Every structure is written in C-alpha cells, then in structure tokens.
Amino acid sequence: MEKSTIVRFTAKFLVVASGENSAENIPMIPGLQSFPGDVIHSSSYKSGKSYSGMNVLVVGSGNSGMEIAYDLVAHGANTSVVIRSPIHVVTKELIRLGMTLARRLPLNLVDNLLVMAANLIFGDLSRYGIRRPKMGPMILK
Numbered sequence: 001m002e003k004s005t006i007v008r009f010t011a012k013f014l015v016v017a018s019g020e021n022s023a024e025n026i027p028m029i030p031g032l033q034s035f036p037g038d039v040i041h042s043s044s045y046k047s048g049k050s051y052s053g054m055n056v057l058v059v060g061s062g063n064s065g066m067e068i069a070y071d072l073v074a075h076g077a078n079t080s081v082v083i084r085s086p087i088h089v090v091t092k093e094l095i096r097l098g099m100t101l102a103r104r105l106p107l108n109l110v111d112n113l114l115v116m117a118a119n120l121i122f123g124d125l126s127r128y129g130i131r132r133p134k135m136g137p138m139i140l141k
Contacts, residue, residue, distance in 0.1 A: 042068060048075030056080070061087050088137040089125055090118050098138050111136020 024041040026032075032039065042064040048056075048071040058069045061083040072079040090098075094114050101110045114137050125132075133140060 048072040048077055052076040054078065057082065061085075083130060086131040086133040088115075088118065088132060088140070089122055089130065090114060090137055091121065094118060094121075095137070102138055107138050108136065111138050114138065 024043055026039060026041055042060075045064075045068050048068075051072055052075050054077050056072050056077045056079050058065050058072070058079060058081045061081055065081060069079050069081050094117055097117075098110050098114050101113065115132070
C-alpha cells in the first residue's frame with residue numbers, strides 16, 4: 001500500500017478558475033445564420049494567424065476577449081472589440097506595477113497612480129466610447 005503525502009499550502013489569495021466561462025454560448029442573433037464569415041467562441045480560438053488582413057469583431061472585453069484581440073492585432077487583423085460595460089484599459093506592466101505598489105501603499109493611491117499612467121499612455125478613450133468604471137483597477141480586482 002502506497003503512503004499518501006499531505007502537502008499544505010498557505011497563501012493570501014485563492015483563485016478558482018473553474019472554466020464556467022469556457023462553456024460555449026453563441027446567442028442566436030437575427031441574421032447570424034446568413035453571415036458569411038466565421039463565428040467562433042473563445043474556447044475554440046487557436047491563433048490570429050488565419051485572420052491576417054481580415055476584419056474581425058471580438059464580442060466581449062473580458063480577459064479572453066482582450067487577449068484574443070491582442071493576438072489578432074499582432075497577426076495583422078483589423079480588429080474591433082465590442083465593450084458593453086465601463087472598463088479600465090491598462091497594460092500588463094501597469095498591473096504588475098500596481099501589484100508591487102499595493103504591497104506598500106493604500107489601494108486608492110495605487111489606483112489613482114495607475115489611472116494617471118493609463119491616461120498618459122492611452123489618452124482619453126471616451127472619444128472611442130470607452131468609459132472607465134468609478135472604482136479603480138486594483139480595487140475592482
């Protein structure tokens with residue numbers, strides 16, 4: 001009989017990524033059946049390579065949608081993203097900076113610094129219809 005080993009981990013945070021959002025759901029939108037292009041769910045997405053030079057619409061600005069949009073742009077697709085709710089547009093470097101600063105500074109101060117940095121990098125995104133949430137990016141997470 002094998003001896004079982006117990007390993008104990010201690011952490012400040014636990015992230016449970018159960019895959020709920022990977023359950024494919026493509027709503028039936030009037031006219032979708034006659035749409036001549038590809039319609040795929042993020043769970044079926046592999047690479048932007050086959051979309052180079054094409055017009056692509058990404059529906060949703062969550063993590064998957066934004067990563068897919070980034071990959072599409074990197075492969076030369078003309079990419080648009082549908083954003084329904086206010087979002088913070090930040091780089092992964094800004095998020096890393098925020099996580100580092102949050103160890104020593106209050107979150108509201110870190111949020112203010114990240115929003116100022118995002119404004120410097122991206123400018124006013126409201127001209128594209130992108131609104132920022134009232135709460136900062138670190139407090140939201």
